[in-house]
Amino acid sequence: MHLTKREQMLVSLLRARPRTGAELAEVLGVSRRTVVREVASVNAKLQSEGAGRIESEQSYRLEVLSAERLHALLKDGLSDELAVLLAVLTSPDQSMASLAQETFLSRRSIGRAIAEINAEYASVVRLEPRAGRGVEATLLSAGAADVLASLAAESPYLATRLEELAGWDLGGQLVRESCARYREEMRPYLSSRQAHLQTVAAMAAAPFTHRESDNWAVTRARAAEDFYQEKRELLFELVTHRARIVDQIDALLRAYGIHSTRSDLCSLVFDHVVRCALFPTLMSEEMREQMRGMRLLHPFEFDFGDDLCARLREDHPRLLMESDFLALYVLASMEKPERRPVSVLVLCHRRSMSTINQRLIEQNVEKVDVRVVCDDAALQVALDERNWDLAVRDEDYPTLVEEVSWDMAFRGVLSAGELKIIRTMALDILYRKNVERMLGEESYFHLSVEPGQVYLSVLEDVLGRLVDEHRITADEADLIRQRERAGKRLNLGGIAFPHAITPVESDEFRLAVACLDEPVTDTDDRIELVIVVLASQSQADKSSIFTYLLSVIEDARARGESLPRTYEDTLRFLGGA
Structure with missing residues (x-):
């Protein structure tokens, strides 16, 4: 049993804090009805595995009963696409019937999976069902083992399946010494885990690469040896031409006007070229779509990557790498921007993935200071240096550091949905940190209400006072007045939120609060507090503040808190320190 991608996102959201159905629907991009169904499905799976349960009152809350079982549930299982690709590359010449039996999928599901594989990895592999001949696989740019x-680097479950298919318990004895030599030779560029994954992948794919055999244990061992030799030859070829490749890198960096604070950037890029060549990373269509957005922001760096890859392939046709990874590596070496208000710590064990994820967060989440670490030693150093606002990790990395309270787990490259979750959490933290800046003490006051006054009349008094005290302009007051009179009101839990978009330039929201000495009525709502919200036209996201404020109010209501009556209590109520 395993959770779907969306179910994993839902669990990640609830691990961070309780959420309302409306919040979950917005972040997941689904309807409220779908949220109810998803929560019910996740709840059933959590409880059947003894991992936890989701309680629903005014908001959804996750109670973790076993962190170990929850982690296992989040990482277990293969997608239909991986199951089909694994079967085809380890047991070639299968009929549709045998493929259905091995993957436990219907013919229709297999057809959909094949279409997804061909779309996601169009430059890598092509699967084609042929009448009477099963499913044929054509590898376009990488070998079956690569x-x-x-793929196994991003999926522990797939890695386990490869060990089973390779007959590792027995067959591993036949390649133990040669595998140890290979790991040692590749140590500067490959981790022990990567070398192990390559070994079991080569052995599992032996039926695809070596076809027939009288003794599959021996053939699988020979497949691993052949794979090692191919990688040794590739490494020798690159290292032999190191000086020329470094000169090419330097010339292209100069041609594109790319400057770095690292004096050894050319050598670092060469090392990255070797790592990518020895252990290629497949780029899915989703990843390519994310890269298209980054190309618009950094065209010269991506042009550099394209040109360098093209020149390297001219001299080294066997070289397999994605030019975008070279561009991202260069971007990561560039001078970092000024320190941002929200600090984000990312644990991602693959360096190529870590660079991508860092840039994706910086591109999609405003005002964050991102630090990426790739192992436990670097993680411990980062934890000793400072307290981090957000901590997210690749759940496939088995970290032994226990002092971290992780806010979210992901796999491989962050998806658009996962980036949205990080953005939501980062904005929550940003607003909590900046409540006092958005709501200065001079913008808080008590207001006496005359007998019989209604909300719109009280609002006029609030706006008049704010204009008189130069907290807002007369034009801003008119914008708010027009919205409220047109019925575009936002009331919740005894609080009115008159708001408007103002032409005044600002990178922060502005708040003002009027605490009424007596409640007033607005249609069916009883208003005790008026919180004026002004957003600038120059702000990219003008609605996130309302998502934050409404979630804060929902949380306060769930705790049974009454509305605040002082400035200090209002800051605490709105999530400030």
Whole structure:
């Protein structure tokens, strides 16, 4: 049993804090009805595995009963696409019937999976069902072992399946010494885990690469040896031409006007070229779509990557790498911007993935200071240096550091949905940190209400006072007045939120609060507090503040808190320190 991608996102959201159905629907991009169904499905799976349960009152809350079982549930299982690709690359010439039996999928599901594979990895592999001949696989740019090892790096479950298919318990004895030599030779560029994944992938794919055999244990061992030799030859070829490749890198960096604070950037890029060549990373269509957005922001760096890859392939046709990874590596070496208000710590064990994820967060989440670490030693250093606002990790990395309270787990490259979750959490933290800046003490006051006054009349008094005290302009007051009179009101839990978009330039929201000495009525709502919200036209996201404020109010109501009556209590109520 395993959770779907969306179910994993839902659990990640609830691990961070309780959420309302409306919040979950917005972040997941689904309807409220779908949220109810998803929560019910997740709840059933959590409880059947003894991992936890989701309680629903005014908001959804996750109670973790076993962190270990929850982690296992989040990482277990293969997608239909991986199941089909694994079967085809380890047991070629299968009929549709045998493929259905091995993957436990219907013919229709297999057809959909094949279409997804061909779309996601169009430059890598092509699967084609042929009448009477089963499913044929054509590898376009990488060998079967490279494809399987790359995918297994993002899926512990797939890595386990490869060990089973390779007959590792017995067959591993036949390659133990040669595998140890290979790991040692590749140590500067490959981790022990990557070398192991390549070994079991080569052995599991032996039926695809070596076809027939009288003794599969021996053939699988020979497949691993052949794979090692191919990688040794590739490494020798690159290292032999190191000086020329470094000169090419330097010339292209100069041609594109790319400057770095690292004096050894050319050598670092060369090392990255070797790492990518020895352990290729497959780029899915989703990843390519994310890269298209980054190309618009950094065209010269991506042009550099394209040109360098093209020149390297001219001299080294066997070289397999994605030019975008080279561009991202260069971007990561560039001078970092000024320190941002929200600090984000990311644990991602693959360096190529870590660079991508860092840039994706910086591109999609405003005002964050991102630090990426790739192992436990670097993680401990980062934890000793400072307290981090957000901590997210690749759940496939088995970290032994226990002092971290992780806010979210992901796999491989962050998806658009996962980036949205990080953005939501970062904005929550940003607003909590900046409540006092958004709501200065001079913008808080008590207001006496005359007998019989209604909300719109009280609002006129609030706006008049704010204009008189130069907290807002007369034009801003008119904008708010027009919205409220047109019925575009936002009331919740005894609080009115008159608001408007103002032409005044600002990178922060502005708040003002009027605490009424007596409640007033607005249609069916009883208003005790008026919180004026002004957003600038120059702000990219003008609605996130309302998502934050409404979630804060929902949380306060769930705790049974009454509305605040002082400035200090209002700051605490709105999530400030």
